[in-house]
Amino acid sequence: MGRDSRNINGFDKPTDLPKDHAQHQQWQEQNRDWWEKHPMRYDWNDPVGFEEFSTEFFQEIDRRFFSVVREYMPWKKIPFDPLIDFGSLNQRDVLEIGVGNGSHAQLLAQHAKSYTGIDITSYAVKSTSERMKHFGLDKAKIIRMDAENMEFPDDSFDYIWTWGVIDHSANTQRIVEEMARVLRPSGRAVTMVPASGAIWFLPLLMRDGFKCMEPKPNYFPFPEASSSLPLCERCQIPFADS
Ligand SMILES: C[S@@+](CC[C@H](N)C(=O)[O-])C[C@H]1O[C@@H](n2cnc3c(N)ncnc32)[C@H](O)[C@@H]1O
Numbered sequence: 757m758g759r760d761s762r763n764i765n766g767f768d769k770p771t772d773l774p775k776d777h778a779q780h781q782q783w784q785e786q787n788r789d790w791w792e793k794h795p796m797r798y799d800w801n802d803p804v805g806f807e808e809f810s811t812e813f814f815q816e817i818d819r820r821f822f823s824v825v826r827e828y829m830p831w832k833k834i835p836f837d838p839l840i841d842f843g844s845l846n847q848r849d850v851l852e853i854g855v856g857n858g859s860h861a862q863l864l865a866q867h868a869k870s871y872t873g874i875d876i877t878s879y880a881v882k883s884t885s886e887r888m889k890h891f892g893l894d895k896a897k898i899i900r901m902d903a904e905n906m907e908f909p910d911d912s913f914d915y916i917w918t919w920g921v922i923d924h925s926a927n928t929q930r931i932v933e934e935m936a937r938v939l940r941p942s943g944r945a946v947t948m949v950p951a952s953g954a955i956w957f958l959p960l961l962m963r964d965g966f967k968c969m970e971p972k973p974n975y976f977p978f979p980e981a982s983s984s985l986p987l988c989e990r991c992q993i994p995f996a997d998s
Pocket of ligand 1 (some may be wrong): 787788792853855860874880901902919921
């Protein structure tokens with residue numbers, strides 16, 4: 757099956773919510789099934805080329821992902837350092853939603869006081885768990901869980917990171933509510949979602965924008981279009997009201 761919107765059934769607009777429980781179940785099962793079969797390996801044009809779950813396999817996925825990130829968010833020392841205050845993460849309990857193959861997990865877990873990563877697929881949990889073993893980060897907790905129904909008590913985390921995930925879920929709004937519930941009052945949540953809804957166009961999706969949950973929902977459509985936009989006071993990402 758190609759990455760073609762015509763294969764994605766059940767809704768007219770990406771912002772639609774399921775009309776009842778049965779439809780919710782159906783959409784979420786389609787979402788989970790898609791990611792079990794098409795895990796996020798950045799291999800649309802070119803197979804990763806190393807044995808699955810080997811050190812080289814993870815390094816190659818990272819090379820592909822971070823080279824794209826670097827184009828639009830150059831870093832000083834560590835990928836995402838314009839966005840993440842790595843120096844303060846050692847005082848923070850970090851949750852990542854939708855770990856995929858664990859590029860972000862490795863980065864965050866190296867710096868966090870504690871790191872918990874969840875994903876709705878068995879594949880992502882296996883892959884990210886294997887990655888953490890390879891890189892000596894066994895203390896990290898990698899759990900299969902639907903972010904729409906998190907099994908964590910209220911106020912469990914200081915920092916939530918989620919990259920290209922919540923827009924795929926059957927009810928994105930439900931994840932945002934869950935994030936607000938498990939985040940401590942002084943906490944911070946940073947989430948990247950595509951701004952255009954072009955869900956089949958993955959290279960663009962990566963470049964397409966960020967949404968910052970604080971102080972209000974903001975996004976910037978493209979980096980090259982954002983230079984004249986004001987910066988969000990909290991996360992310093994350019995934003996446009998929408
Ligand atoms: C586009 S991939 C992004 C993976 C990773 N964040 C990255 O940037 O490489 C989306 C991931 O979100 C996961 N996902 C989708 N819906 C989810 C949900 N409701 N709860 C937890 N994980 C979910 C998928 O299984 C998949 O691994």
